[in-house]
Amino acid sequence: MIRFENISKGYMIRGRWHQVIDRLDLELPGGQSLALLGRNGAGKSTLLQMIAGNVRPSTGRIISDGTISFPVGYAGSFHQDLTGAQNTRFIARVYGVDSDELAAFTEDFAGLGKYFHMPVRYYSSGMVARLNFGVSMGIRFDTYLVDEVTSVGDAAFRARSQALFQDRMAQSGAILVSHNFSDIWRFCSAGVVLDQGRLTLYHNLAEAIAHHKEIMARPPAPVDERSGA
Template sequence: MIVLEDVWKRFPSGPLVAQGITAVFPAGRATALLGRNGAGKSSLLAMIAGTLRPDAGQVVRHGRVSWPVGFAGAFHPDLTGAQNTRFVARVYGVDSRGLLGFVRDVSGLGDAMRQPVRRYSSGMRARLGFAISMGIPFDMYLVDEVTAVGDAAFRRETSALLKARLGQAGAIVVSHAPAQLRGLCTAGAVLEAGRLRMFDDLEEAIAVYQGGGVLRASTHPTPSARGQAGRGASAGGR
């Protein structure tokens, strides 16, 4: 389970990503995170993952939470795909040989697993990141447009594998493809202008997102929180 408690975030000279967001993403349930391009969905996922700090408020994580699946920025560029995989296995306390075999099978990278990651294309990095994350048991998966990578056959394989994982864990899934979300999620959340609106019904969330309606505030921020966010924004820093 993920709990957001009065979370605020603004980038210097940028949009307000989170404006006093208070929300709960339940354990064992896949929630679609919807919003226009630039609304801050990836930034919100990063705050949930713990790789980006909010200006105010806090994110409480219950259970093991994945990094944003498909995000490959944390790989060491001078290590090979295989070496990066072994390193992640040690960090998370899983069998390195087992994870490496799984990643080879799922990623389809073949001989590229022996090449430095700096030589990888963005698609290859995403394949590696997806395969590693699917090979580690998480309680909550954070998924950011990962199944848009690769050819049609790979997309079908990743969707099937992700769906199997979500039968045993929860997830927050970012995608602009309603058909994909319907195959993975049962609930939805729409992010707009720093506000997050939660829906128990996925179809209602999709309808609001596609309709482009103005969202009502999902929380009523306190003056003190608003002041903290302002000070955090003025301090700057990602």
């Protein structure tokens, strides 16, 4: 379970206020894979960051009764001057898992070769995503936060990523951001739609997708010009 209690979050963008979340009170069920849908720029990544605890809401609080992963696909999870191996071992200590086991799993799964022992600053964005996915999936969480990462890499790596993610979903839940509806139908059983600061839960995935397509068919809403107070 993840519960939002009076959550609001906004930013100033070019002198104008952009409301990402507006007075959200909602409870998301545990143990389910939820598709997080919405326009580009609607605030999906910000919402994942708040759920993970990396970004603080402007008001309210988020409560969970289980463990939550860091956002898979978010490069900020790693220190740029540490190697992939060092970052992996550091994250293992943070989450209280065996560092040798996580390092071995991640090195094998990510397939980075010598780069696993090189500073992350020399990685391509795809390599960072592979490391991020391997580290996250190597730790057992109750809920995984995933942002497009199952589409990273060549066909063989994508197939391995999707198979591993599906295996984890047998015992865990997830909040998945993806523009690939094949992945959404494959991995998700319900959906939440973020639009103009409001988050709506649909237990029927088809209804969530229909709402998302209706949003995408209309012109974007103007930026909120409030002061942000």
